Structures are given as structure tokens and as C-alpha cells.
Amino acid sequence: MDLRPDDDQRALKAGMRELLQARFPRERLREAADADRPGPAFDRALWRALGEAGLFSLRLPEKDGGAGLGLPEAVLVFEEAGRALLPGPLVATHLAAGHVPGAAEGAAVVTAVDRPGMVEHLDASDAVLLLNHPSVHVLSTAGGTGREKLPGRPVRSVDPTTPLYDVRQLPPAVTDHAMQVAAPGADRLRREAALLTAAQQLGSASRTLEMAVDHARTRIQFGRPIGTFQAVQHLCAQMLVRAEIARSSVHAASLTMTACDISAAKLLADDAAVRNARDCLQLHGGLGFSWDMDVHLHLKRSWLRLEQWQGAYEAEEVLAAALSNGPTEGVPDHRFREMDWTFNGVE
Amino acid sequence: MDLTYSPEEEDFRRCLRAWLRRTLPKLPPKPPPSDWPARRAYDCAWQRALYDAGYAGLHWPVDAGGQGATPTQHLIFLEETELAGAPYVGANFVGLLHAGPTIATEGTAGQRARWLPPILRGEEVWCQGFSEPEAGSDLASLRTRAVRDGDAYVVTGSKIWTSHAQVADWCELLVRTDPAAPRHRGLSWLALPMDAPGVTVRPLRTLAGSTEFAEVFLDDVRIPLAHRIGAENDGWRVTMVTLSFERGTAFAGEVVACCRTLARLAAVAKENGRWEDTALRRRLGRLNADFTALWRLVQANVSEAESSLRTGGDGVPGLGGSVFKLHYSQARQELYDTAADILGPHCLDADHEWTAERLSSLSYTIAAGTSQIQRNIIAERILGLPKGR
Known part of the structure; x- marks a missing residue:
């Protein structure tokens, strides 16, 4: 039993901190926070950089292009994301890696919803993970915006760096757009x-x-x-x-x-x-x-x-x-x- | 990060469980809470049983007569004895957790041979003479004087909040041997025989009605120089080394006990209908989070102690003890306040187990460094904030 992160885990965490200091320094956070409404365009270059760094593919097996690491490692790098106030649907895209094409590499932006309520970064998303049923479905937004596929009213978000959409109704288990994926439940x-x-x-x-x-x-x-x-x-x-x-x-x-x-x-x-x-x-x-x-x-x-x-x-x-x-x-x-x-x- | 125990540790757990299963049914019934001589006898018999089975001084070094167990094994011991409902350390608390470790670390070979075996065998009980009426949180301001006279110190002063003084054979006594030195540098650590002429013990009642506390008056008590542990005027450092024996396991058994109490609280609330109250239910849920987290914090502190030992350090789990104690003492009080909420008017029955615990829980934010002192420690020693006054 040893609840402390080991040397490799500490190095991983330190590496994430360095990466974020380089790719998402405070000035970038302030630019995003200080931008006039309706807020800055989603930073896809940053998203790709995060993908290249392995933030999303961290837990995928190495044969699938991942690092083959586990949740303890994921927790440590997400601590760094929280520390830097890194914006974006980080958790959803991380969970979508291996299930939604492009998510692992940061080429796709994926948000998620598990019940009616506020959905983050809906318009910027290429897909939505639907977690309101026992099995996981993915709603692709191809050929439209996220808001057209999953009706949501944009609200003035209390967090200036996280656009929010008020989604009142979720699709039924089976729709034309939503595909069940072979993910864990x-x-x-x-x-x-x-x-x-x-x-x-x-x-x-x-x-x-x-x-x-x-x-x-x-x-x-x-x-x-x-x-x-x-x-x-x-x-x-x-x-x-x-x-x-x-x-x-x-x-x-x-x-x-x-x-x-x-x-x-x-x-x-x-x-x-x-x-x-x-x-x-x-x-x-x-x-x-x-x-x-x-x-x-x-x-x-x-x-x-x-x-x-x-x-x-x-x-x-x-x-x-x-x-x-x-x-x-x-x-x-x-x-x-x-x-x-x-x-x-x-x- | 890893929460699994090694095969050796699991083996240790299995053997301990088997021993507890064989041994506990043969224990005599617990004595009444206010019968201190009977309680001493009961606690010492339990210590003797541990000694005979090879579990005495589990976390003490082997050369001090202990078992040299790892912090993790000690944690397993505390967890399993609590789960099995074994007796607590009781009257042997100071001997096993304070005075003994101090003598083991700082005593001469002769002093170790004289005092350690009787502690491990449950033959001699120790109490602690640190606090004074005018020296509580500011312990270094203590005034009890020890003046050399031939081959002895003549000690005069008084000590307070001395648990088990009525039944103790020895007292670990912190005294001032050099009044001219800076506060921390004029103190010495002495082993006081409680039957020495000039020692008067006056029991004090706690607000819970219990009488484990006492005031100890010392009037020209002669204590041989040979009873001094460590160098003269080095008593502050000698006292502080005791802390290095703690290794993150303090209160580990109590956290286990609180988890069980919490489950019983939920059962009673379901029986008497209080469970239907969302606010009460949420309060219980939050307590569950608190005690779950406290158990994890114990595991984290033990991990740190263990790694420190492995890498040749002293096994002191940093200052995590202050973090733990602050949160635990508060959670324990909240636990029994919540119990009162569930009991309703029955919480006014002072004989109810949870009411007694509610009263005794009030000492947790005071004893062994008040919550305010713990926050000072965290602010200055962990966060590095400038020393305040």
C-alpha cells in the first residue's frame, strides 16, 4: 500500500504542468476571459496540442495509439488542467477517446450530457456523448452545429471561459443521429x-x-x-x-x-x-x-x-x-x- | 499509487485475526468505567496477552523489545483489533505511546532495561506530567522547578490534566532545570515514581463526569539524577522525539470505530423515522465522506511514514498529523451532534452511549494541541507563513 504518486506519476504530472505553462500560459487564460461576448472561438489548435500530448488518449492501449495508463495517472494530469483553468470539454473528450473518431488526437471536440441541464461547449463540439441511458450513445453533429442536433438555448455563462447551453430535452435511446458505441456502460x-x-x-x-x-x-x-x-x-x-x-x-x-x-x-x-x-x-x-x-x-x-x-x-x-x-x-x-x-x- | 497490501501484510492480518478470534472470547467482562483500579488491571491483562502473543510494542524497534513492525502492519493491527472489538490501549497509553518511545530513543542501556520491559508486559503504568495550570498551549512556559541536591533533583510545582495519575506507577515529568536559559532550553525530562514522598494526586472531574484526570502536586519531591532521560536542559528536544513514533497511525482505530458508529446512526434513524428528513440524511452522507476521506488520509500518512523509513528517514509522516487531527476532531464532534439530532429528546439521557461520547468528543479539539495550535503549526511549518504573534 502506498497512496503517494510514484516517480513516474510525479514526472507525468510535472510534464503536464510544463506543457500547460507553454501552451496555455496565464495570458491565454486572460485573453479568453477578457474577450467580448459571445466569447472567443474555440481554440482547436490548443485542442490538437493537448491531443498530441496525450491528454485524451492517455488511457488507450498502446496498440491504439494511447499511453496505456490508468485512472490514477489521468487524475494527476486533470489536476494540472484544473490548476491552469484549462477550458474545453476535457472530461468528455477524454472519455470519448477510442469511441469517437478524432477524440484521442484532439481532432474532434466532444462534449457530454447525462440529463437535461447545462451542456458545455455544445456549438463547438463535433459530437455529444449521451450518458442518459445504460448504454453509451454518440450524437454526431456532422452537417450542422451541435445546437441544431441537440436543441439548447445559449445562456450567459457565469464562467466566462465555458459557453453553456440550456438543454431541456435529451434524445430517446435510439435516434437517427445517435449511434450506440461499444464503450463500457x-x-x-x-x-x-x-x-x-x-x-x-x-x-x-x-x-x-x-x-x-x-x-x-x-x-x-x-x-x-x-x-x-x-x-x-x-x-x-x-x-x-x-x-x-x-x-x-x-x-x-x-x-x-x-x-x-x-x-x-x-x-x-x-x-x-x-x-x-x-x-x-x-x-x-x-x-x-x-x-x-x-x-x-x-x-x-x-x-x-x-x-x-x-x-x-x-x-x-x-x-x-x-x-x-x-x-x-x-x-x-x-x-x-x-x-x-x-x-x-x-x- | 496503490491500495493493495503485500502477501506478507495479508499474512500478518490473517494471523492476527485468528489470534483475536481465539483470544477475545476468553477476556473477562469490562470493569465499570469509574473503577480505576479494576480498569488498570483489565488494561494490563490485555497488554500481557498481547505480549505473550508477540504483539506488544508492535511499532517499537526490535532493540527496544518491540516487534519492529512497519507502519502498514501497525495500521493493520489497529484496524483489525478495532474491527474485532478488542480492548483499547487504555491506561497503558502514555507508557506505550509516549514515555516508552522516549526512553527507547533517548535512554541509556540501563534506563531502557529498567523501564521498557515492564511497559511491554503491562506491569507498570505511566502518566504524563507536561501541562501545568499556567502552561497549556504554551507548554514551554512551564514552571515546575527541579533543583539539584546531591544525587537527586528536588522538584516543586504542579501538573494538571494528568490522565490515569491515580493508578500510575511512573510519570513522565517535564521540569525546568535552568530558569535563566531561554524557555525551550532550560527543561529536562524525568521519570517520577508516583509513590515518592511529596507527590499528591487530586482527581479532577471532566465535564463528562469521568475522573481519569488529575492534578498532581509536587512538594520537594526527590528524584534521582539517574532518572533523567537525555541531557540536562535538553528535555524539550527529548519530549519532541516521542512524536516520531506516531507514524501516521494516531486515531486510526478510532476512525474505524466512527465508521461503524455512523452505520449504526443510519440504522437508528431508519427505525425512528428521522431518515425521512432530507437534511439529516445529507448530513449523514457528508459524514460518510468525511470519515471515508479520513481513512484515506491515514493511509496516505502511513504511506509517507513507510517510505521515509525505507529511504533511511525517521519515519515521521511530515506534518500530515496536524491536518488529520484538525479534520478528525471536528468530524467526531459533528458525528455525535448528528447522533443527538437522531436521538431527539433521548440525547438528554446522560447514560446513553452516544451522549457520553458527545460529551467526551468535546476534548478532541483541545487535547494534544488545540485546533488553534494545529492551525498555527500548519500555517508556519507547512505553508511557511511568517511567524505571527
């Missing part, structure tokens, strides 16, 4: 999506902690760094606790993939991302409330990720249901059996 993909979304939240939570600590060290008030004040120190300490609780939870979930571990990881990582962004914002005072700082971008993205692939309400219901799920033996490894994964609560 939708249940499995929803779990993976929740995990990789949690990984991005964890990356964001770690980043806002760093930003808060940097500011606390350098910002002088009352003649000294504000980081000398206990009120500020304790705020930062609590941010670290949230991030570390989320980290061990997300990393363990990537190994067990049990419903309970996944829900705990998503719930705690959502919490860490949202609340760390809030505390970071508070710590920056007036600066924190300004558009030019990145804090609000982390907060807004974390709100978005919170709503995706299992919000707090659903995660808590899954976790509550697990408590009465048969005989209990104590610790998570023994106690939590696999249970039906439902996104509609347990009633």
Missing part, C-alpha cells in the same frame, strides 16, 4: 467523469491555496505581511486541510472506483475548490473582487464543476444510502460494496 463513464471532474477541482483548490499564501506573504498592512496575523494564517491552514482531505480522497477513488469513494471524492473536492476560491477571494480584499484577478475565474469554474457529474445533493444521497447498504464491517475498504450508481438520488 454509461454508469462507468459517469463515475470516471465525476472522478476526473473532482481531480480538476482538486487542482484548482491547490492553486487558490498557493495564491492565498503568496498574497499573505507579500501584502503589507499595518506595517507587516498580513500572513503574520492569525486570522489570516488560520484561514490558509483550513484551506490546506480541505485540499489535503480532497487529495487523499480523489487519489484513493482513482484506485477503487467504488461508488462511495467516487462520491466522497467529488463532494470533498467540490467543497475544497469552491471554499478555497472563496477564502482566497476574501484574503485578497478589494483585489479579490476585481475582474483582473484570476480568483473569480477559479470560483466560477468551481461552481460549474460542482454542478457537473454529481452535485452535492446527489453525492450526499449516494453516501447516505451506502451507510445502510448491507452489513457493515467498519472501514471503507471492507464496508462499501458496489452499489447502483444513480444520478437521480435514491428515493
Whole structure:
């Protein structure tokens, strides 16, 4: 048993950080955030670069052009994506690799939907993963825009770098456009999506902690760094606790993939991302409330990720249901059996 | 990242389980909570049983009479004994987890031979004389004085919050031997025999009504110089090495116990109808996430300790202990507050198990470094924020 990333895994994570610093530096994030509405065109060159770097094909077997790695590795690189606030339907395209042509290479942009609600990057997408049925379907948008194939009303997205579309109705299991693909069941993909979304939240939570600590060290008030004040120190300490609780939870979930571990990881990582962004914002005072700082971008993205692939309400219901799920033996490894994964609560 | 246990570890688990299955049914009934001499006898008999079976001082080094087990094996031990409902370390807590490890690391060969075997065999009980009425979180400000007189120190002062003082044979005592030195550099660590003339123990009642605490008064108590562990005035460092024995496993058994309590809470809520309350159900779900994550954090800390040992380090799991303790103490309090919510008016019955636990949970954010002190530690030592005042 060793819950720490090994040397190869650490190197992979560091490599992803370097890649993003080169291909998606802060200036690019700011360009996207500061663009006039309706927002910048989708950056397909960046998408291809991410594909070439293996972000989407990471878990495909080597014979299929992938790196043959697993979810623990995917979690580490998605942490970096969350840290950099990398935009785009990253999780959906990653899950589509091997099932939707072009997804693995970053040639295709794939978004996903599992229920009526907000769909990200719909217009820019070449295909939509439909995860609202037990088996996985792909809706191709060839010959039209995503919005023509899956009717959705564009909304003014709270996250300036993630266009959202309000989709009220999902296609039935069989339509002219949707093709069933030989993927693992939708249940499995929803779990993976929740995990990789949690990984991005964890990356964001770690980043806002760093930003808060940097500011606390350098910002002088009352003649000294504000980081000398206990009120500020304790705020930062609590941010670290949230991030570390989320980290061990997300990393363990990537190994067990049990419903309970996944829900705990998503719930705690959502919490860490949202609340760390809030505390970071508070710590920056007036600066924190300004558009030019990145804090609000982390907060807004974390709100978005919170709503995706299992919000707090659903995660808590899954976790509550697990408590009465048969005989209990104590610790998570023994106690939590696999249970039906439902996104509609347990009633 | 890997959560599987090695074949050797699984083997260790199997043997331990088999031993627990054979041994636990033969234990005498638990004594009443307020009968301290009986509790001491019970705890020491359990320690003796562990000793005879080769499980005593599992995580102690072999040359100190321990088993030299890995942090992971220690974790398995804590997990399995809790799952099996085995007795807790109880009155032997200080001996096995504080005083013993300190003597093992810092004591001379003679001191180790004198004090370690009786701890491992469950023959001598230790208590801790660190805190004072005027030295709590600011432990280094302690005032109990030790003045050399021939071959002994003459010690005067008082200690407080000393658990099991009534039934202890020895006390690990932190005293000031050089009042002129800077605070941390004038302290020494002494082994005080509790039956020495001039030692007075006055039991204190906790808010839970229990009496494990005591105040210990020391009036011109003579303690042989040979009872000093480590160098004179080096007591602060000597005290801190104890922490290196912790290795990420502190409270591991309790997390297992809390997971079980949580499942029982859900069962009671289903019985009495409170389960229908969405807010209550969500609260239980969140607690499940918290304790699941705490177990994972224990595994992460143990991983770190184990890797540190493998690479020739001291096996101290960084400062993850502070992170764990902050979250655990809060989650434990929330667990029993939620239990009260489920029990309704029955939570007012002080004899209800969960009410007693609710009361005792209040100590968790205070004992062994308050939550505020833990946050100071995290801010200054992990995050590197400038030292505040």
C-alpha cells in the first residue's frame, strides 16, 4: 500500500504542468476571459496540442495509439488542467477517446450530457456523448452545429471561459443521429467523469491555496505581511486541510472506483475548490473582487464543476444510502460494496 | 499509487485475526468505567496477552523489545483489533505511546532495561506530567522547578490534566532545570515514581463526569539524577522525539470505530423515522465522506511514514498529523451532534452511549494541541507563513 504518486506519476504530472505553462500560459487564460461576448472561438489548435500530448488518449492501449495508463495517472494530469483553468470539454473528450473518431488526437471536440441541464461547449463540439441511458450513445453533429442536433438555448455563462447551453430535452435511446458505441456502460463513464471532474477541482483548490499564501506573504498592512496575523494564517491552514482531505480522497477513488469513494471524492473536492476560491477571494480584499484577478475565474469554474457529474445533493444521497447498504464491517475498504450508481438520488 | 497490501501484510492480518478470534472470547467482562483500579488491571491483562502473543510494542524497534513492525502492519493491527472489538490501549497509553518511545530513543542501556520491559508486559503504568495550570498551549512556559541536591533533583510545582495519575506507577515529568536559559532550553525530562514522598494526586472531574484526570502536586519531591532521560536542559528536544513514533497511525482505530458508529446512526434513524428528513440524511452522507476521506488520509500518512523509513528517514509522516487531527476532531464532534439530532429528546439521557461520547468528543479539539495550535503549526511549518504573534 502506498497512496503517494510514484516517480513516474510525479514526472507525468510535472510534464503536464510544463506543457500547460507553454501552451496555455496565464495570458491565454486572460485573453479568453477578457474577450467580448459571445466569447472567443474555440481554440482547436490548443485542442490538437493537448491531443498530441496525450491528454485524451492517455488511457488507450498502446496498440491504439494511447499511453496505456490508468485512472490514477489521468487524475494527476486533470489536476494540472484544473490548476491552469484549462477550458474545453476535457472530461468528455477524454472519455470519448477510442469511441469517437478524432477524440484521442484532439481532432474532434466532444462534449457530454447525462440529463437535461447545462451542456458545455455544445456549438463547438463535433459530437455529444449521451450518458442518459445504460448504454453509451454518440450524437454526431456532422452537417450542422451541435445546437441544431441537440436543441439548447445559449445562456450567459457565469464562467466566462465555458459557453453553456440550456438543454431541456435529451434524445430517446435510439435516434437517427445517435449511434450506440461499444464503450463500457454509461454508469462507468459517469463515475470516471465525476472522478476526473473532482481531480480538476482538486487542482484548482491547490492553486487558490498557493495564491492565498503568496498574497499573505507579500501584502503589507499595518506595517507587516498580513500572513503574520492569525486570522489570516488560520484561514490558509483550513484551506490546506480541505485540499489535503480532497487529495487523499480523489487519489484513493482513482484506485477503487467504488461508488462511495467516487462520491466522497467529488463532494470533498467540490467543497475544497469552491471554499478555497472563496477564502482566497476574501484574503485578497478589494483585489479579490476585481475582474483582473484570476480568483473569480477559479470560483466560477468551481461552481460549474460542482454542478457537473454529481452535485452535492446527489453525492450526499449516494453516501447516505451506502451507510445502510448491507452489513457493515467498519472501514471503507471492507464496508462499501458496489452499489447502483444513480444520478437521480435514491428515493 | 496503490491500495493493495503485500502477501506478507495479508499474512500478518490473517494471523492476527485468528489470534483475536481465539483470544477475545476468553477476556473477562469490562470493569465499570469509574473503577480505576479494576480498569488498570483489565488494561494490563490485555497488554500481557498481547505480549505473550508477540504483539506488544508492535511499532517499537526490535532493540527496544518491540516487534519492529512497519507502519502498514501497525495500521493493520489497529484496524483489525478495532474491527474485532478488542480492548483499547487504555491506561497503558502514555507508557506505550509516549514515555516508552522516549526512553527507547533517548535512554541509556540501563534506563531502557529498567523501564521498557515492564511497559511491554503491562506491569507498570505511566502518566504524563507536561501541562501545568499556567502552561497549556504554551507548554514551554512551564514552571515546575527541579533543583539539584546531591544525587537527586528536588522538584516543586504542579501538573494538571494528568490522565490515569491515580493508578500510575511512573510519570513522565517535564521540569525546568535552568530558569535563566531561554524557555525551550532550560527543561529536562524525568521519570517520577508516583509513590515518592511529596507527590499528591487530586482527581479532577471532566465535564463528562469521568475522573481519569488529575492534578498532581509536587512538594520537594526527590528524584534521582539517574532518572533523567537525555541531557540536562535538553528535555524539550527529548519530549519532541516521542512524536516520531506516531507514524501516521494516531486515531486510526478510532476512525474505524466512527465508521461503524455512523452505520449504526443510519440504522437508528431508519427505525425512528428521522431518515425521512432530507437534511439529516445529507448530513449523514457528508459524514460518510468525511470519515471515508479520513481513512484515506491515514493511509496516505502511513504511506509517507513507510517510505521515509525505507529511504533511511525517521519515519515521521511530515506534518500530515496536524491536518488529520484538525479534520478528525471536528468530524467526531459533528458525528455525535448528528447522533443527538437522531436521538431527539433521548440525547438528554446522560447514560446513553452516544451522549457520553458527545460529551467526551468535546476534548478532541483541545487535547494534544488545540485546533488553534494545529492551525498555527500548519500555517508556519507547512505553508511557511511568517511567524505571527
